[in-house]
Amino acid sequence: MLALRLARGAHPLVQLRRLLVTAAAAGTGFLLLSTLGYAMAHPDASARSVLRLAWCVAPMAATVYFAVAVARSDPGTRPRPGLSAIGLGPVRLMAVSAVTTALSTTLGSMLALLFFLHLRGDLTGMPFDGAAAEFLAADRPLPLPGALTLLALVPLAASVTSALVLRPRGERQARMSGTSTTAGASTTVGRSTTAGTSPKAGTTPTGGTSAKAGTTPTGGTSAKAGTPPTADASPTADTTPTPGTDSTSTPPGASVDSPASTTPHDFPAEPLDPQRPTVPQPAPGGLPWSVAVLAAGLAVETYASRSGPAHGLALPGRFADGPAGVLAGWTLTAMGLVLAGPAITYLCGWLLQAVRPGALRLLSGRVLQEEARRIGQPLGVVCAVASGAYATATLYAGARPSFGPLSTLGALLVTGCTVATLVTAAVEAKHARAETTAALLRLGAPATMLRSAALLRAGALVAVFVPLTWAVAELAAMPLTG
Numbered sequence: 001m002l003a004l005r006l007a008r009g010a011h012p013l014v015q016l017r018r019l020l021v022t023a024a025a026a027g028t029g030f031l032l033l034s035t036l037g038y039a040m041a042h043p044d045a046s047a048r049s050v051l052r053l054a055w056c057v058a059p060m061a062a063t064v065y066f067a068v069a070v071a072r073s074d075p076g077t078r079p080r081p082g083l084s085a086i087g088l089g090p091v092r093l094m095a096v097s098a099v100t101t102a103l104s105t106t107l108g109s110m111l112a113l114l115f116f117l118h119l120r121g122d123l124t125g126m127p128f129d130g131a132a133a134e135f136l137a138a139d140r141p142l143p144l145p146g147a148l149t150l151l152a153l154v155p156l157a158a159s160v161t162s163a164l165v166l167r168p169r170g171e172r173q174a175r176m177s178g179t180s181t182t183a184g185a186s187t188t189v190g191r192s193t194t195a196g197t198s199p200k201a202g203t204t205p206t207g208g209t210s211a212k213a214g215t216t217p218t219g220g221t222s223a224k225a226g227t228p229p230t231a232d233a234s235p236t237a238d239t240t241p242t243p244g245t246d247s248t249s250t251p252p253g254a255s256v257d258s259p260a261s262t263t264p265h266d267f268p269a270e271p272l273d274p275q276r277p278t279v280p281q282p283a284p285g286g287l288p289w290s291v292a293v294l295a296a297g298l299a300v301e302t303y304a305s306r307s308g309p310a311h312g313l314a315l316p317g318r319f320a321d322g323p324a325g326v327l328a329g330w331t332l333t334a335m336g337l338v339l340a341g342p343a344i345t346y347l348c349g350w351l352l353q354a355v356r357p358g359a360l361r362l363l364s365g366r367v368l369q370e371e372a373r374r375i376g377q378p379l380g381v382v383c384a385v386a387s388g389a390y391a392t393a394t395l396y397a398g399a400r401p402s403f404g405p406l407s408t409l410g411a412l413l414v415t416g417c418t419v420a421t422l423v424t425a426a427v428e429a430k431h432a433r434a435e436t437t438a439a440l441l442r443l444g445a446p447a448t449m450l451r452s453a454a455l456l457r458a459g460a461l462v463a464v465f466v467p468l469t470w471a472v473a474e475l476a477a478m479p480l481t482g
Contacts, residue, residue, distance in 0.1 A: 013427075017070045018104045020420055024063040025108025025154050026115070027413045031056045032150040033116040034406055040137035059410045060154055062417035063105075067158040068165050069378070069421045071101045073428040090168035097166050102159035109151040117142075284342035284372050294336025298475055301329025305479040326479075330391070333476055334384035337469075341380020344468070346372035348460045360449060364456040371429045378422040379461065383469045385418045390473035 035056060039049035074097060117123050120138045304325025349368030352361050389411075437450060 014074060017073070017420075017424060018100075021063075021067045021070050021101070021104045021158075022108040022111070024066055024413060024417050024420075025105040025158075026111040027108075027409055028056070028059045028063045028154050029109040029112030029151050030116060031059055031406060031410060031413075032153065033112060033147060034136070036143075036146060036150060037116075037120075037136035040140045040143075041135065055410070059413040059417075060157065062414045063154055064158045064161055065381070066417040066421045066424075067101050067105060068162050069424045069428075070104075071097045071162040072166060073424050073431075074100070075431075094163055094166045094168065098159045098163040101162045102155045105155040105158045109154060113147065113151060116147075281370065281373070283346050283369075284376065286339050287343035287347075290336045290339035290343065292336075293332055293339060294472070297329045297332025297334075297336055298479075299329075300332060301326050301476060302479040304329060330388060330476060333472060334388060337384040337387060337472060338377060338380040341378075341383070342372045342376030344464060345376035345379060345461065348457075348464050352456065352460055360453055360456065363449075364453040364460070367433065367453065368457050368460070370433075374429050374432070375422070375425045378418070378425045379465060382418050382422050383465050383472075385414055387469045387473040387476065389415070390470065391477040394473070394477040 032053070035049060035052045038052055039046070042049065114123070116136070120136050120142070122138075122142070346369050349365040349370075349372065351365075352368060353365030357365065440450065441447065
């Protein structure tokens with residue numbers, strides 16, 4: 001019920017992204033049901049039916065990838081201060097996000113089932129003069145358990161993957177770092193004591209003034225020399241703060257158990273003090289491994305193309321027919337591009353701020369380096385898809401293969417989901433640096449400089465990734481064309 005309320009009251013842009021997830025799930029579900037229809041129409045060709053089902057893995061993976069990106073960028077399921085007090089901690093919000101993803105994908109699967117039944121003529125008669133009757137096995141009864149099992153693959157995979165990606169990290173370390181709170185005495189590590197307690201000499205009370213000899217630390221007022229402190233401010237063992245605690249984290253008059261004091265589970269570890277910024281993230285690793293996987297894919301593809309005739313793997317729409325080793329080589333090549341995306345994005349940011357940069361290049365480079373992990377992987381996936389499409393178009397430049405409707409739908413699903421994931425990651429990165437952008441505007445930075453920095457970042461990424469994609473696509477198509 002909470003997931004439905006959050007889904008109903010979300011922003012229109014968030015609703016649009018969820019509708020796109022529903023559309024992608026509907027397309028993938030229709031592909032899965034089409035394989036079931038082919039298996040019913042051709043009961044003797046079990047091997048080809050399994051192969052068609054295997055070709056649906058790519059659209060399903062793209063749909064799940066897009067659904068996870070939408071769930072991660074959903075502002076309604078992000079931890080906020082105070083939500084843990086009403087039972088909406090990180091684990092509960094993760095469950096809500098997974099349920100919301102399951103609802104969106106389940107709706108798409110149900111739409112795919114309705115459209116499939118409509119094409120079979122099970123609802124309102126045979127449409128399109130029965131053109132799809134033979135292909136969808138309209139003369140045979142539909143096995144409902146098998147259809148529901150295939151339709152449940154996308155919602156189950158999307159919800160489980162969303163839960164794994166959005167699971168709270170460091171919860172055990174956060175629990176181990178704090179101590180239990182006794183009656184008005186001990187505090188959690190990193191917090192201050194309550195107002196009205198007297199710290200030892202040399203410590204700072206909550207009022208913000210140091211406790212000197214003969215002074216009363218309550219309320220920050222001092223007493224005369226020789227005047228004893230009040231009864232509620234007497235230094236005892238129970239009210240002495242733990243060594244190493246921060247006395248400026250709790251406002252005056254707020255206790256440790258009050259709503260003003262926060263726990264490590266309320267919101268992400270963002271710096272509350274501008275004097276103590278977060279440590280910059282290290283450079284993404286994996287570039288040597290990605291180069292190795294890329295080279296291995298090209299080597300496997302070259303070996304498979306020169307090893308003589310082999311058993312071919314055909315797409316459902318009679319699109320391709322080649323050795324299985326070529327497909328394995330293309331898969332390794334795509335994995336290499338995906339793994340290299342964050343590291344190459346970080347390298348683009350480093351190149352932008354090299355050789356005595358100005359304010360514009362320095363800002364653009366630092367932002368790219370900070371967002372390398374967020375947008376690098378979706379950018380690598382887009383480059384892998386574009387590389388495969390370019391290599392396929394180069395390979396079949398003169399053959400003009402016939403594109404079937406299922407091949408076209410699968411290609412549109414993979415391309416659309418990867419591009420939509422990249423756009424979603426870019427929007428998420430923009431929202432993540434909204435406070436930094438507002439701070440720059442308050443400091444007097446012109447808005448034209450921020451727009452110029454965004455264009456410079458986009459130009460740097462295009463200048464690096466487009467030639468890289470073209471080179472990998474040419475190398476991937478070279479063993480088969482030559």
